[in-house]
Amino acid sequence: QVQLQESGPGLVKPSETLSLTCSVSGYSISNGYYWGWIRQPPGKGLEWIGTIHHSGSTYYNPSLKSRVTISGDTSKNKFSLEVSSVTAADTAVYYCARVTRSLTGCYDYWGQGSLVTVSS
Amino acid sequence: QSALTQPASVSGSPGQSITISCTGTSSDVGGYNYVSWYQQHPGKAPKLMIFDVSNRPSGVSNRFSGSKSANTASLTISGLQAEDEADYHCSSYTSSSTLRVFGGGTRLTVL
Numbered sequence: 001q002v003q004l005q006e007s008g009p010g011l012v013k014p015s016e017t018l019s020l021t022c023s024v025s026g027y028s029i030s031n032g033y034y035w036g037w038i039r040q041p042p043g044k045g046l047e048w049i050g051t052i053h054h055s056g057s058t059y060y061n062p063s064l065k066s067r068v069t070i071s072g073d074t075s076k077n078k079f080s081l082e083v084s085s086v087t088a089a090d091t092a093v094y095y096c097a098r099v100t101r102s103l104t105g106c107y108d109y110w111g112q113g114s115l116v117t118v119s120s
Numbered sequence: 121q122s123a124l125t126q127p128a129s130v131s132g133s134p135g136q137s138i139t140i141s142c143t144g145t146s147s148d149v150g151g152y153n154y155v156s157w158y159q160q161h162p163g164k165a166p167k168l169m170i171f172d173v174s175n176r177p178s179g180v181s182n183r184f185s186g187s188k189s190a191n192t193a194s195l196t197i198s199g200l201q202a203e204d205e206a207d208y209h210c211s212s213y214t215s216s217s218t219l220r221v222f223g224g225g226t227r228l229t230v231l
Contacts, residue, residue, distance in 0.1 A: 045223065045224040046166065046225070048220040051220075061220070062217045062219070095166070100171070103213050103219050104152065105154075106156035106172070106211070107158070107166070107211075108168050111165065113165050
């Protein structure tokens with residue numbers, strides 16, 4: 001059974017960098033599929049952040065691209081998200097998920113989510 | 121404002137059928153068969169219910185079905201059950217610079 005687990009600080013100060021890691025078990029990320037990050041501000045809908053393939057190819061939401069970096073570590077079966085220069089608008093539950101195809105696929109396995117609050 | 125438009129809420133009684141719409145444009149919903157639907161219970165992660173417009177993943181009840189007409193995709197839940205009460209989100213690929221879009225979500229209440 002594929003399982004994903006987000007980890008990282010729950011509180012980040014404005015202007016600093018948000019960093020989260022997604023640990024994957026039950027499937028080797030180097031075997032294929034794509035891996036993505038999605039966020040959900042409190043009381044709002046879902047927003048796509050970006051997607052990575054084990055080859056290193058990445059795709060980002062243009063509205064966040066200048067501040068977002070997604071990277072992968074196949075040796076540890078993990079992938080990570082960094083969002084720089086955060087503001088209160090970046091406060092959200094951040095989910096990692098497996099993606100069946102790069103940009104056209106669906107998210108078939110999700111982590112439980114990690115709430116990140118941006119506040120001084 | 122979300123790129124795909126969903127009603128904020130829908131409701132139905134146990135045993136009834138309901139349909140949730142997801143309206144986009146010819147650049148997303150209308151142009152490609154890459155619409156997916158997710159169920160989200162309060163405080164939980166989303167769960168995939170429908171992919172590629174009308175396909176059900178293994179383990180999802182056949183009470184859930186998806187369809188599309190022009191720029192609007194729909195999720196239909198038949199034989200409503202109390203456990204279906206949740207938020208439902210649609211998503212699509214888009215050929216616009218955004219690449220990937222979601223709807224704002226629909227709260228389903230089982231009366």
